[in-house]
Amino acid sequence: MTPALRRRVFLAAAAVAGGLLLWGLTGLPDYGVYAGPYGDVLNAVAVGERKATNVVAAVTFDYRGVDTMGEEYILFAAVVGVAIVLRAQREETEQAPDEDAADRRAPGTSNAVRVLGLALLGPVVLFGIYVVAHGHLSPGGGFQGGVVLATGALLVYLSGEYVTLRRVRPVGLIDLSEGSGAAGYVAVGLLGLAAGATFLENVLPLGQPGALLSAGTIPLINLTVGLEVAGGFVLLLSEFLEQTLVVRRPGEVT
Amino acid sequence: MIHLPYLVAAWLFLVGLYGIVTSRNLVHAVTCLSVVQSSTYILLLAVGFERGGTAPIFLDVPVGTKAVDPVVGALTLTDIVVGATVSALLLALAVQIYKHHGTLDPERFRSRED
Numbered sequence: 001m002t003p004a005l006r007r008r009v010f011l012a013a014a015a016v017a018g019g020l021l022l023w024g025l026t027g028l029p030d031y032g033v034y035a036g037p038y039g040d041v042l043n044a045v046a047v048g049e050r051k052a053t054n055v056v057a058a059v060t061f062d063y064r065g066v067d068t069m070g071e072e073y074i075l076f077a078a079v080v081g082v083a084i085v086l087r088a089q090r091e092e093t094e095q096a097p098d099e100d101a102a103d104r105r106a107p108g109t110s111n112a113v114r115v116l117g118l119a120l121l122g123p124v125v126l127f128g129i130y131v132v133a134h135g136h137l138s139p140g141g142g143f144q145g146g147v148v149l150a151t152g153a154l155l156v157y158l159s160g161e162y163v164t165l166r167r168v169r170p171v172g173l174i175d176l177s178e179g180s181g182a183a184g185y186v187a188v189g190l191l192g193l194a195a196g197a198t199f200l201e202n203v204l205p206l207g208q209p210g211a212l213l214s215a216g217t218i219p220l221i222n223l224t225v226g227l228e229v230a231g232g233f234v235l236l237l238s239e240f241l242e243q244t245l246v247v248r249r250p251g252e253v254t
Numbered sequence: 255m256i257h258l259p260y261l262v263a264a265w266l267f268l269v270g271l272y273g274i275v276t277s278r279n280l281v282h283a284v285t286c287l288s289v290v291q292s293s294t295y296i297l298l299l300a301v302g303f304e305r306g307g308t309a310p311i312f313l314d315v316p317v318g319t320k321a322v323d324p325v326v327g328a329l330t331l332t333d334i335v336v337g338a339t340v341s342a343l344l345l346a347l348a349v350q351i352y353k354h355h356g357t358l359d360p361e362r363f364r365s366r367e368d
Contacts, residue, residue, distance in 0.1 A: 010275040014268050025260040032305035039323025043310050047317045055310040059328040071332040078339035082346040138313055143335045236342045243349055
């Protein structure tokens with residue numbers, strides 16, 4: 001099928017699909033008028049029932065906890081998939097990226113970038129921990145905080161070179177973080193079974209709304225998700241950066 | 255009354271699909287897939303929005319304050335992180351395709367196999 005023909009087939013199909021979409025959208029409630037009961041019910045009862053002031057977190061990690069576990073394993077599977085797809089092939093050798101053009105020297109990192117990157121590293125890691133730890137109270141949580149934590153590794157890369165990152169990147173620790181994050185979620189779920197309740201039921205003492213130690217299992221699950229997401233994103237980052245070192249088969253000119 | 259957010263969601267969905275269908279570069283196609291995905295975020299959040307509602311976080315405001323639907327917010331937040339890792343997986347496949355075929359253009363490596 002030629003590109004032009006494919007475009008024409010798509011445009012015809014998109015006109016039909018777009019018409020159906022618009023027809024379906026007219027059946028939705030008017031924008032700004034909330035029709036469903038679930039949101040209002042949760043907003044009314046969640047703080048009293050779960051002592052979590054962030055109702056989104058209460059939904060994600062408690063009322064919809066089993067679904068979120070599934071989503072976390074999609075993330076886990078995708079990260080493992082990247083590691084497998086990008087693993088070093090047998091015929092590939094490792095070489096520095098600028099060996100191709102010996103006459104060109106890559107400019108070194110400027111001192112301003114080095115200083116700023118290293119100065120930001122501490123605050124970024126602290127902020128990531130804060131966002132993970134306060135997920136049940138204020139906007140944030142394991143998913144958001146984990147990504148902020150992984151940014152720390154990116155700062156090390158920016159302010160040094162990839163080779164430096166590889167030296168300071170504790171591979172074992174990252175794997176441990178990702179693995180224990182994934183396993184920890186299930187362990188918190190089993191806690192419910194051990195206490196004689198159902199899987200992932202919030203069996204820990206709930207405390208007072210607004211306190212750091214409150215909302216039972218929600219901050220614990222936030223922590224496991226934070227470990228998982230931070231480990232996963234650092235792993236993704238280093239797998240892609242590794243590609244700048246391992247690129248060609250020997251003898252192949254690109 | 256105003257359906258603009260719904261129209262934006264429908265537009266992003268269709269324009270992203272158009273990008274995937276006509277793409278000549280796999281990295282571009284992966285980005286188009288994220289555009290399609292972002293239409294679902296807008297649709298979900300628009301359905302849960304209530305005029306005058308605040309964020310469903312009752313730390314500074316008392317319970318009972320008008321707030322938007324927390325369920326769609328929870329769906330969207332997990333979706334964004336999972337979407338980012340799935341994009342990473344697709345980009346990793348693009349890297350390997352480039353290594354084996356020397357091109358990222360779907361037309362060209364398709365014709366090479368014939």
